[in-house]
Amino acid sequence: MESETIGKYKNCTKIATGGMGAVYLATHPELKRKVVIKKLILKSGGAAIRERFKREARILSELSSPYVVRMFDYFTEGRANYIVLEFVDGMSLDKLIEKQVSLPPELALLIFLDACLGLKNAHSKDIVHRDIKPGNILISKRAEVKLADFGIASDEKDEFEEPKKTVDSDKTVVSTKNSSITQAGSTLGTPAYMSPEQLMDSSSVDVRADIYSMGVMLYEMVTGSKPYAGDMAPETIAKIKKGKYIPPQKIVKNLPPVVKTLIRKMMKPEPEKRYKSLEPVIAKVRRYLKNYDTHAIRVSLAQSIISTKTIKFPLYIPKNYKAKRIALGACAVCAVALLFCEAWNSGMIHRTVLRNWFTPVSLSMLMPSTASVNADLPARAFFFVNDNDGIPEVPNTRRVFSVAKNSSKGKNLEYITKDVFLRPGEYRIKIAEGPYVWWKSIYVGKEKVIMNLDFLKNASRNITVHFSAMDCETGKDLTQSSLFRIQVGSKWVDASKVDFSKLKTGNVYKFLMIHEGYYDEYFSLLIDWYQDELFITGNMRKK
CATH class of the missing domain: 3.30.200.20 (Phosphorylase Kinase; domain 1)
Structure with a gap:
């Protein structure tokens, strides 16, 4: 082309x-x-x-x-x-649902949470999206979730709308009695996801209409079907007004209570009975997901976006699942069970009782010294059986790298994992650190395997910086009329004249925001080696 x-x-x-x-x-x-x-x-x-x-x-x-x-x-x-x-290089959520039919609750809630955070930002500026649906949720190949298409969003500045009609349940409806969306009688949105009040009159809806649509979207993610048809037939509209739909737990067994609670309240036909804002919704989802390895969930999401075929999602096990099982079954022998667990987790059992059957594998890796022990993207190791077929993951072998004692190696730090104990045979190891993934095939025999990795040694990335400024009292956007400068060497240089290809991660950078009539805002930031996109917002105070 x-x-x-x-x-x-x-x-x-x-x-x-x-x-x-x-x-x-x-x-x-x-x-x-x-x-x-x-x-x-x-x-x-x-x-x-x-x-x-x-x-x-x-x-x-x-x-x-x-x-x-x-x-x-x-x-x-x-x-x-x-x-x-x-440009979001990936696919929309509706295409993912079409490919996978339905999503595991934990994965659905992770996508749902990110979409809520994007929508919360719009609501904070008095913007109602009015067309929340899977087709307007974009997911990149790095599992980044983005809210899109504000074409029929409303705010206090709304003035015009052009009439058009559609009957497709997945297509946006813009059907009005006149040319102004601010007047009564207008219908905007996508029928299958619209709240009762939005079906009747979109001109006066508030954030609760978006909250309703988010509930419908969550329902579709976990069940693979919509709660209502999108044909706008009288019988369909009557069901929507009464809130009569098949409960999701009747379609999906063992659905987590948090999902059922969210859907039930968000999809209340009466706006006053729904959540008034997304704050409690976000809090509930975060409280639930903190029990899971969200990094692993996001990795599986990325895999599903990249794959052209339907994939089988792993079973997401809560972090404390095994601990609860042990606690319930160890009432009579609590002390013995705790001692055994400690010996097992430390590798003592494998080094003694099971030493003839298991071989220890030790990993160490050099990473730039700016990497933090409590980094946002900790490095992880995964072990798989190299059977040239399904390549299954070895249970209980996931490891997180931590800084070794006396680990300074010039510009790098040494990170290590606890030993992994494997039976002799062929394996594959995957190391994941932020956007970097490294694979290696290994053979484990009877002798201890020690692997020293340096593929991230002295790693760095180019930095992209996004500036914005606002009045701290009024919230007025001052970005276009502000000056943004970056210290290059000993000089302050206008950001528009800086060659960003020469700015590398892993360094300290200083930024200055200037606006006439306001105090300057100054930032001095250590950019970790993998943090290649920086957003800086200055809250400017008047002099």
Whole structure:
């Protein structure tokens, strides 16, 4: 497919087209990264559609969350309007559900939590999305979850809407009695996910309508089906108004109570009976997920996004599952059981009683000295049986690297794991640290295996910095009128003139935010070796 030039953007390849425009994949000239360009072109009239397009750009410019698709640019060229957006290389949630049919509750809640955090950012700015659905949740190949498509979102600045209709339950409805979405009688959203009040009149809905739609989306993720048909038939609307749907626990056995509770309350037909905000929803999900290895869950999510086929998700076992089982069965022999567990976990049993059957495997790895013991992305080791078939993971062998004593190795630190005890045979080892994954096939015999790894030695990445500034009292966005500077050597340099390809992780950088009439904001930050994207927001105080 031939590429073209749009404004300052080169290599623009059309990836989708419609009656009023097209979508392109292009390269940002300064950031040197792929972006998505949405083009709107109207032959004549269509002022309301153009205004809605501009409003989407304005709303996106006000949002600053890693869980929302970012907007990089908005411009006009000839009769066409353009929005330049972050490119999310992966798939939408509806495609993932279509491929997998349904998702494990823990995985569904992880996606749900990230979507809630993105939506919370919009709600904090009095923006109601009004079209929450799996098709508007994008998931990258690195398992990053992003909320997208604010085309029919509302805020206090809403003015226009262009009438159109659809009957597809997965397509957005924009059906109005007149040209203003702020007037009564309008219906906007996607039928299968709309709350009762949104079906009747979208002009006056608040954040509780989005909360309802999130409940519907959670229902679909865990069951693989929608609670209601999206045909807007009278009998369907009557069921939605009464809240009559098949409870998810009747479709999925052993559904966690937290999922049932969230769906039941979020999908209450009466808005006043739902959660008033996403705060308690987020708190409940976090409380549940803290019992699980969310890193492992996110890894399996990334695998499912990358794979072109349906995958079998692992069984996510709570961190304290085994401890509870032991506690319940060890009442009579508590002291003996505790001693045995300690001996087993420390490897004493394997080194003594089982020494003829198991061989210890020791791992050490050099990483940049800026890595923290309590890093956001701790390095982990996974062991698999190399059977040239299913490559199953060896139970109870996952390890987290920790700093070794006297570990300083110049610019690096030595990290080690507790010994893993394996029967002699063929194995594969996977080391995962942030965006880096390393595999190795090994043979374990009778002698102890000691592996010294240095593939992350002196590792560093280029840094991307995003600046924003706001009035600490009013919350007014001051970004466009502020100056942002970075200390390069002994000089302060305007951020727009800095060659970011020369800024590397693993160093301390100093940043300055300046705005006339406000006190300067100063930041001095140690950027860990893997933290390649930095967001800095200055809360500016008036002089």
